[in-house]
Amino acid sequence: MNQPASESISATTRGIFHSPLVIGIVAITVMTGAIIAFGSSLLPQNALNNVSQRQIEDLDRFASVIHYGNAEITGVGARERLDAAVSSDSFDALMKRGLFGANAQRLDLYTLTGEPLYATSGTPPALEGAMFTAFDDARHNQPSSIHMEPDASAARLGARVNLLQTYKLIWNQPPGNGRSARTLMVAAITTNVNRDLEVAIKSVWIIAGVFNAGMILVLIVLHWASGRAQRRLERANKALEVQNMAVRESRERMVQTADSTKRAIAEELHGTVQSKLFAVWMQLVQFRDSAAEAIPEHMDELDKITVDLDNIREDDIRGISHRLHPSIVRVGAAVGLRSLRNFYESMVPVEFETNEAAAALEPAGTSVVPDNVRLGVYRIAELAMGNVAKHAEATVCNVSWIYDEIDQNLVMTVSDDGKGFDPAQLRQTGLGMVNIGDYADAMNATLEINSTPGGGTQLKLVIPFIAPLTGKVSANSSSNEAVKTLGKTGERASAA
Known part of the structure; x- marks a missing residue:
C-alpha cells in the first residue's frame, strides 16, 4: 500500500x-x-x-x-x-x-x-x-x-x-x-526627530542584517566543512571496515587451515597409525602364541607389552585423534559441550545447562547450527575449561548453551568461582587467549571475558544466528523430548 x-x-x-x-x-x-x-x-x-x-x-x-x-x-x-x-x-x-x-x-x-x-x-x-x-x-x-x-x-x-x-x-x-x-x-x-529615528531604525536593521548574514555564512562554512569531514570519516570507516573484513577473513582462513591440519593429523592417527599399530599388535600376539613353549619365562613380559600396545592404540591414539578433530560436534554443539564436561569432570566439577530454544535447534542427533560455529564453540569451551581446570583453583565450573530468540543470538558462557585475575594486568597474548580470539572472530562473534581477583572468571560468547523455521520445535513437549534425546546422544557419543 x-x-x-x-x-x-x-x-x-x-x-x-x-x-x-x-x-x-x-x-x-x-x-x-x-x-x-x-x-x-x-x-x-x-x-x-x-x-x-x-x-x-x-x-x-x-x-x-x-x-x-x-x-x-x-x-x-x-x-x-x-x-x-x-x-x-x-x-x-x-x-x-x-x-x-x-x-x-x-x-x-x-x-x-x-x-x-x-x-x-x-x-x-x-x-x-x-x-x-x-x-x-x-x-x-x-x-x-x-x-x-x-x-x-x-x-x-x-x-x-x-x-x-x-x-x-x-x-x-x-x-x-x-x-x-x-x-x-x-x-x-x-x-x-524624524531623521534621527530613521537613522536609529536603519542602524538596527543594518546591525541585524550583518549579524544574520555573517552567522549564516559561518554556519554554511561549518556545515560544508563538517560535511567534508563526515565524508572523509565515512571513507576511512569503509576502508577500516574492509581491512577488518580482510583481517577477519584471514583469521578465519587460518582457523580453517589449522582445523584442516588437525583433521588430517587426526585421520592419519585414526587410520594409518592406528592400523599399523593394530598390525604390530597382531604380529606380537602371534609371536607370543608361537613362542609360548620356547620362551616361557618371557610370557608375562610379552603379555604386558601386548596390553600396553593395545591401550596406546585404543585409548591414547583414539583420544588424541578425537581431541584433534572432535567428530562429536557433527551431532551438535550441546553434545560436544557435554563431552567436554565428561572429560573435565575428573579435574573440576562441571555443571552444564541449556534451554529449550537451543535444544530445538539440534533435535534427535541433527543440528541446524553451522559446522564452523559448532566447532568454534567446542574449541573455545575446550580452551576455557582447560584454563579453569589448570589455573583457576575453582570448586565448580558452570557451562551454559542457550539460544536467545528475541535478539537471535547463540550464547555460550563458561564461568568459575576460582581465584580470578586482574584484567588490567592480563596480557592477552598467550596461545590460549589468541586462539579463543581467533575462533570468535572467525564466527563473527562477540567475546567478553570478565574477572576480578578472588571473584572468579566469566567468559561469554555471543554469536549472531537467525534460526531457520524448520529448525524449531513447535511444542514444549517436543522441546523437552529433544533435550532428553540430546542428553542420551551426548552420553553415547562421549562413550564412543
Whole structure:
C-alpha cells in the first residue's frame, strides 16, 4: 500500500527540521528577530536622549540671548516688563535670529502659571496632559522632554512628524553675575526627530542584517566543512571496515587451515597409525602364541607389552585423534559441550545447562547450527575449561548453551568461582587467549571475558544466528523430548 501524501509530506518536513543546517538557520533567525526587537527599542530611545541633551544646550543659549541680547527683560523688574517685551518686534527678531543654527524648529515661552506667552511660529499650544507634566517639572527646575508621534504632534502643533519637546526654567539674571536671581518664565524648544529615528531604525536593521548574514555564512562554512569531514570519516570507516573484513577473513582462513591440519593429523592417527599399530599388535600376539613353549619365562613380559600396545592404540591414539578433530560436534554443539564436561569432570566439577530454544535447534542427533560455529564453540569451551581446570583453583565450573530468540543470538558462557585475575594486568597474548580470539572472530562473534581477583572468571560468547523455521520445535513437549534425546546422544557419543 502506498504511503498517504500527508504522511510523506510530514516525514519530509520532519527530515528537514532534523537537519543541523536548518536548525541553525532557524536559531539565527530567532536571534536576529530578538536583536531587531531589542534594538528598535534601545537605539531610538538613545537617539531621543541625545536630541534632548542638545535641546537643553540650545535652551541655555537662548537664556544667554535673553540676558545679553537687549531683550529688555533682564534684571530687576524683568517679570513686570515681560508681556510688553515679548510682544515687540525687536524681541521676535532676536528670538528668530537665535534659532539660526540651533537643533530646533520652534521656541515657545510660558509664564510661571502656564499661560502661553510667545512662539516663534504661530500661537503657543495650551498646556495639557504630558505637556503640562513636562512644564511642571521644568517650573521646579527639572528639565523634562516629551516625544510626540505624528498623530499627537499634528493635533498639538499642526506638524505631522515625530517631534521632541524639552522644557526648561529661565531666570531673570544670567548665572554667575553676583546678583540674586528670580524665576522668570519656562521655555519649550521643539525639534523634528524624524531623521534621527530613521537613522536609529536603519542602524538596527543594518546591525541585524550583518549579524544574520555573517552567522549564516559561518554556519554554511561549518556545515560544508563538517560535511567534508563526515565524508572523509565515512571513507576511512569503509576502508577500516574492509581491512577488518580482510583481517577477519584471514583469521578465519587460518582457523580453517589449522582445523584442516588437525583433521588430517587426526585421520592419519585414526587410520594409518592406528592400523599399523593394530598390525604390530597382531604380529606380537602371534609371536607370543608361537613362542609360548620356547620362551616361557618371557610370557608375562610379552603379555604386558601386548596390553600396553593395545591401550596406546585404543585409548591414547583414539583420544588424541578425537581431541584433534572432535567428530562429536557433527551431532551438535550441546553434545560436544557435554563431552567436554565428561572429560573435565575428573579435574573440576562441571555443571552444564541449556534451554529449550537451543535444544530445538539440534533435535534427535541433527543440528541446524553451522559446522564452523559448532566447532568454534567446542574449541573455545575446550580452551576455557582447560584454563579453569589448570589455573583457576575453582570448586565448580558452570557451562551454559542457550539460544536467545528475541535478539537471535547463540550464547555460550563458561564461568568459575576460582581465584580470578586482574584484567588490567592480563596480557592477552598467550596461545590460549589468541586462539579463543581467533575462533570468535572467525564466527563473527562477540567475546567478553570478565574477572576480578578472588571473584572468579566469566567468559561469554555471543554469536549472531537467525534460526531457520524448520529448525524449531513447535511444542514444549517436543522441546523437552529433544533435550532428553540430546542428553542420551551426548552420553553415547562421549562413550564412543
